[in-house]
Amino acid sequence: MIIVHVVEPFAAGVSVFVRSLTESMPDELHIVVHGERKNEISAEAVKKSFPKKNVRFIRWRSAQRSINPLKDFMALSELYKILRRLRLKNLVDAVHLHSSKSGLLGRIACRMAGIEKFIYTPNGAPFLSGGSSITNFFYQQIEKFGHRIGGEVVCCSASEQKVYGKLGVKSVYVNNGISLNSFTTTSFKKTQETFTVITTGRIENQKNPALFNEIASYFEEFKQFRFIWAGEGQERSCLKSSNIEITGWVSSEEIKRLVTQADVYLSTSVFEGLSFGVLEALAMHKPVLLSECVGNKDVVKKGLNGDIFTNKTEAIVKILSYFNNRDMVDVMGQHSQAICRSEFDMLQNFLGYKRIYQTKKSASDLDSLQTAV
Known part of the structure; x- marks a missing residue:
C-alpha cells in the first residue's frame, strides 16, 4: 500500500505525527509532500528523523502558513499537479492530509486529480484558537466547506471529535500515540x-x-x-x-x-x-x-x-x-x-489508521468503523 501524506506545517507536533505513522507501518511506502517553515526548522533537518527505508519526500514549494488567495491558488495548482502525477504512475492508494491548510487545499486537489481515498486529520481544530469570534467563525466555515468537498475526517482525540461533531462534521478518532x-x-x-x-x-x-x-x-x-x-x-x-x-x-x-x-x-x-x-x-x-x-x-x-x-x-x-x-x-x-x-501506545493505536487507509467506505459509513479503530 502507498500512502501519500500532505503536510504544510512540516515542523513541531505535525511532523512528529507523520513520522510516527511511517514508523508504525514499516511495510507500507509513504510519500510525504511537504512545505517548510524555515523560521522553526529546515525541511532537511526534519527529514533526517524519518525512516529511510519506506519514506520518500516531495517538496511542496508554494505552500505557506498565512492565508493569501494568490499564493494559496499557486499552492493548490502545484499540489494538484503532484497528486495527479502520482495517480497516473499508480503511486497512490490513499492520501492523508495533515492540518487545516493542507486539509482544505488537499481535498480540492484530490477531487481535481480523481483520487477517491483521502482523509484529513486536523491535529488541533483551528476554530478553537481563542482569537476573535470573527476569526473562529471564519475557520468554522472553512472546515464545513472542506467537509462538503468529501473525504473522511479522523481526529486525534475523543474531545477533538466531539467539537467537530458539534460543528456538524462527521468524524471518527484515533488517539495519538508514541513509541x-x-x-x-x-x-x-x-x-x-x-x-x-x-x-x-x-x-x-x-x-x-x-x-x-x-x-x-x-x-x-x-x-x-x-x-x-x-x-x-x-x-x-x-x-x-x-x-x-x-x-x-x-x-x-x-x-x-x-x-x-x-x-x-x-x-x-x-x-x-x-x-x-x-x-x-x-x-x-x-x-x-x-x-x-x-x-x-x-x-x-x-x-x-x-x-x-x-x-x-x-x-x-x-x-x-x-x-x-x-x-x-x-x-x-x-x-x-x-x-x-x-x-x-503508537504501535497499537495507529493500526486504526491502517484500517482506515484500507477501507473503501465513505465518510457517511464511518460509524461502523469507529469500534474497529
Missing part, C-alpha cells in the same frame, strides 16, 4: 533539588505563553522553583518572568533529558489535538498539569496522573501541593507511565 520503546525505565532519575516545571513546543498563541508566564511569576521570589520552556517561537516576549528558562530549539534527546530532570509537566494551551509533548511526559513518569481544553482533557485521570486547571490560581495551588507532597508526585508519575502504555 514507548524509545523511553527506557532506567532514565527517569531526577538529580536536581530545584522543583522544576516544564513545557515543550512552539511559543505561540495556541500554547498561551502569557498564562505560563503569569503562573511562573507567582513563584519568582521562591528560589526553590524553576520553570522551563523547551522550544522557541514568535511569542517569546510573553515569557518575561526571571525564573523562566527558554532553551530555544534543541534536539529530541535534549528534550528528553530536560523533561526527565523536571518534576511536573505544565500545559497552558488554548487547544490541542493530542499533544505529543504531554504524551512523552507521561512516558517519562511525569505528572501532568494541563489547562482544560480539547486534547488535554483526554490525557488526565484527575488526581491519579495529574490535574486539569481552569485558571492561573488553580494551577498555582496545584504546583504548591505537588511541591509539598513529593511522594505523591512520584506515585502520580508511575500512573502516568501506566496510562501512556495502556492508552497511547
Whole structure:
C-alpha cells in the first residue's frame, strides 16, 4: 500500500505525527509532500528523523502558513499537479492530509486529480484558537466547506471529535500515540533539588505563553522553583518572568533529558489535538498539569496522573501541593507511565489508521468503523 501524506506545517507536533505513522507501518511506502517553515526548522533537518527505508519526500514549494488567495491558488495548482502525477504512475492508494491548510487545499486537489481515498486529520481544530469570534467563525466555515468537498475526517482525540461533531462534521478518532520503546525505565532519575516545571513546543498563541508566564511569576521570589520552556517561537516576549528558562530549539534527546530532570509537566494551551509533548511526559513518569481544553482533557485521570486547571490560581495551588507532597508526585508519575502504555501506545493505536487507509467506505459509513479503530 502507498500512502501519500500532505503536510504544510512540516515542523513541531505535525511532523512528529507523520513520522510516527511511517514508523508504525514499516511495510507500507509513504510519500510525504511537504512545505517548510524555515523560521522553526529546515525541511532537511526534519527529514533526517524519518525512516529511510519506506519514506520518500516531495517538496511542496508554494505552500505557506498565512492565508493569501494568490499564493494559496499557486499552492493548490502545484499540489494538484503532484497528486495527479502520482495517480497516473499508480503511486497512490490513499492520501492523508495533515492540518487545516493542507486539509482544505488537499481535498480540492484530490477531487481535481480523481483520487477517491483521502482523509484529513486536523491535529488541533483551528476554530478553537481563542482569537476573535470573527476569526473562529471564519475557520468554522472553512472546515464545513472542506467537509462538503468529501473525504473522511479522523481526529486525534475523543474531545477533538466531539467539537467537530458539534460543528456538524462527521468524524471518527484515533488517539495519538508514541513509541514507548524509545523511553527506557532506567532514565527517569531526577538529580536536581530545584522543583522544576516544564513545557515543550512552539511559543505561540495556541500554547498561551502569557498564562505560563503569569503562573511562573507567582513563584519568582521562591528560589526553590524553576520553570522551563523547551522550544522557541514568535511569542517569546510573553515569557518575561526571571525564573523562566527558554532553551530555544534543541534536539529530541535534549528534550528528553530536560523533561526527565523536571518534576511536573505544565500545559497552558488554548487547544490541542493530542499533544505529543504531554504524551512523552507521561512516558517519562511525569505528572501532568494541563489547562482544560480539547486534547488535554483526554490525557488526565484527575488526581491519579495529574490535574486539569481552569485558571492561573488553580494551577498555582496545584504546583504548591505537588511541591509539598513529593511522594505523591512520584506515585502520580508511575500512573502516568501506566496510562501512556495502556492508552497511547503508537504501535497499537495507529493500526486504526491502517484500517482506515484500507477501507473503501465513505465518510457517511464511518460509524461502523469507529469500534474497529
